[in-house]
Amino acid sequence: MKYVRHEITPEELSRQAELMERVAELSAARETPPLALVDTYGCQQNEADSEKLRGMLRKMGYAMTQSEAEADVIVINTCAVREHAEQRVLGNVGALTHTKKAKPSQIICLCGCMMQEPGMAERIKNSYPHVRMVFGPHVLWRFPEYLLRLLTGGKRVFATEESDGVIAEGLPSERDSRIKAWLPIMYGCNNFCSYCIVPYVRGRERSRTPEDVLREARELVEMGYKDITLLGQNVNSYGKDLENGVDFSGLIERINDIPGEFLIRFMTSHPKDAGEKLFSTMARCEKCARHIHLPFQSGSDRVLEAMNRRYTREGYLELVRLARKYMPDVVLTSDVIVGFPGETEEEFEDTLSLVREVRFDALFTFIFSPRVGTPAARMPDPFTREEKQRRFDRLIEAQNAISEEKHRSYIGRTLRVLADGEDGDMLTARTSGGRLVRFPGGRELLGQFCDVEITSSNTWALGGTLR
Ligand code: SAM
Ligand code: SF4
Numbered sequence: 001m002k003y004v005r006h007e008i009t010p011e012e013l014s015r016q017a018e019l020m021e022r023v024a025e026l027s028a029a030r031e032t033p034p035l036a037l038v039d040t041y042g043c044q045q046n047e048a049d050s051e052k053l054r055g056m057l058r059k060m061g062y063a064m065t066q067s068e069a070e071a072d073v074i075v076i077n078t079c080a081v082r083e084h085a086e087q088r089v090l091g092n093v094g095a096l097t098h099t100k101k102a103k104p105s106q107i108i109c110l111c112g113c114m115m116q117e118p119g120m121a122e123r124i125k126n127s128y129p130h131v132r133m134v135f136g137p138h139v140l141w142r143f144p145e146y147l148l149r150l151l152t153g154g155k156r157v158f159a160t161e162e163s164d165g166v167i168a169e170g171l172p173s174e175r176d177s178r179i180k181a182w183l184p185i186m187y188g189c190n191n192f193c194s195y196c197i198v199p200y201v202r203g204r205e206r207s208r209t210p211e212d213v214l215r216e217a218r219e220l221v222e223m224g225y226k227d228i229t230l231l232g233q234n235v236n237s238y239g240k241d242l243e244n245g246v247d248f249s250g251l252i253e254r255i256n257d258i259p260g261e262f263l264i265r266f267m268t269s270h271p272k273d274a275g276e277k278l279f280s281t282m283a284r285c286e287k288c289a290r291h292i293h294l295p296f297q298s299g300s301d302r303v304l305e306a307m308n309r310r311y312t313r314e315g316y317l318e319l320v321r322l323a324r325k326y327m328p329d330v331v332l333t334s335d336v337i338v339g340f341p342g343e344t345e346e347e348f349e350d351t352l353s354l355v356r357e358v359r360f361d362a363l364f365t366f367i368f369s370p371r372v373g374t375p376a377a378r379m380p381d382p383f384t385r386e387e388k389q390r391r392f393d394r395l396i397e398a399q400n401a402i403s404e405e406k407h408r409s410y411i412g413r414t415l416r417v418l419a420d421g422e423d424g425d426m427l428t429a430r431t432s433g434g435r436l437v438r439f440p441g442g443r444e445l446l447g448q449f450c451d452v453e454i455t456s457s458n459t460w461a462l463g464g465t466l467r
């Protein structure tokens with residue numbers, strides 16, 4: 001596979017910065033600052049992109065709102081991974097005809113992965129005339145230019161050119177949290193799992209340089225962030241397109257060397273590229289969270305092959321053994337797809353038995369959703385939706401029992417957790433393994449590591465008291 005990097009030049013980025021200032025002048029000329037709403041669907045990568053959109057909007061003089069009726073600009077950052085996510089987006093966009101009617105100057109924008117699907121921009125153009133701007137993930141950095149064009153009377157914008165994918169450094173970002181931060185280390189995907197649309201809409205794998213990643217990590221630590229999640233569709237292939245020899249384990253080590261008390265998380269790891277080097281690095285680096293999200297997708301070798309996952313059931317189980325050898329207390333979570341085309345009852349049983357054998361702490365379960373343009377969407381699929389739903393329910397039941405038992409085993413232990421939010425009069429926190437903990441405590445503890453004794457549990461969370 002040929003790797004293609006297309007870094008946006010500093011000249012192009014400074015042109016966008018100038019355009020941001022032009023928009024900011026228009027905003028400043030108004031009596032009150034204009035309002036913007038950014039709505040996000042999909043994965044953490046989209047969350048990180050939305051933080052950049054908000055950062056750019058803020059620089060352009062916008063204040064944020066949660067009200068669709070009040071917003072001058074609405075940006076919907078979409079996801080294409082399953083049909084359900086797409087239908088929700090289209091339903092919500094349809095409903096915005098009312099806000100647009102009540103406020104004709106409102107600028108409605110659609111961006112993200114769904115916009116990069118073939119034919120989607122055309123569909124929006126024809127069926128959703130109230131949408132003024134459509135752009136794909138590759139041109140997110142040009143948002144100021146598109147907004148200025150519309151604010152100065154320009155025509156509707158449709159910017160979804162095909163691209164292997166770009167890297168745009170130095171965009172402003174308005175982060176959602178002051179405690180936890182997303183840190184994208186690479187973009188795109190080369191794996192072409194046969195069911196998945198991500199490589200088509202997000203382009204080829206490309207890594208940010210270790211210098212850029214480390215600069216951002218240091219800034220985050222200096223700003224007081226305590227929980228940094230390195231993002232990529234397959235973080236284990238970080239650096240393969242760079243020539244400086246830093247791989248993912250090397251990157252973790254360098255971030256671990258940054259002074260300060262903080263946690264390093266990452267997602268997602270592809271089992272075909274995870275191994276001893278990663279696990280031993282994690283075990284050695286004290287800031288690395290004791291958690292691996294390692295999607296297995298299916299427990300059947302035939303299905304795994306049809307999915308183009310490039311590992312076997314036994315290979316996956318061996319990886320789990322290895323991870324636990326290096327980190328006996330590691331929390332393991334995973335993704336699984338039920339009802340892949342042609343998956344038989346026996347093949348589903350293989351998935352169920354893998355879940356029972358590994359005993360994941362938590363599982364993200366999905367029913368196969370055919371995505372146009374992917375090989376799996378063209379495979380014969382004789383099983384009914386009801387059959388798939390029945391299997392799905394069985395899988396959830398099995399996993400819930402395991403999660404509940406695993407959580408119960410925490411009772412009596414004292415864990416170091418990071419307090420990161422409030423839930424009524426309780427604080428919420430995460431363990432190093434990412435488990436949710438609720439405990440009574442004051443707001444002054446937010447953003448701090450606390451020792452909490454676990455006193456109760458259920459399928460999804462732990463309860464405790466401060467020690
Ligand atoms: N890159 C990550 C990996 O390979 O582990 C996953 C990224 S994907 C956004 C998150 C999850 O969505 C996948 O692990 C898979 O379980 C699920 N998924 C992807 N395409 C799907 C489809 N067509 N139908 C159902 N689930 C799907
Ligand atoms: Fe999709 Fe597979 Fe890439 Fe994950 S690794 S984003 S599932 S193609």
Ligand code: F3S
Pocket residue numbers: 041042043044045046078079080081113114197198201202
């Ligand atoms: Fe969805 Fe795009 Fe993420 S398709 S899951 S938002 S990479």
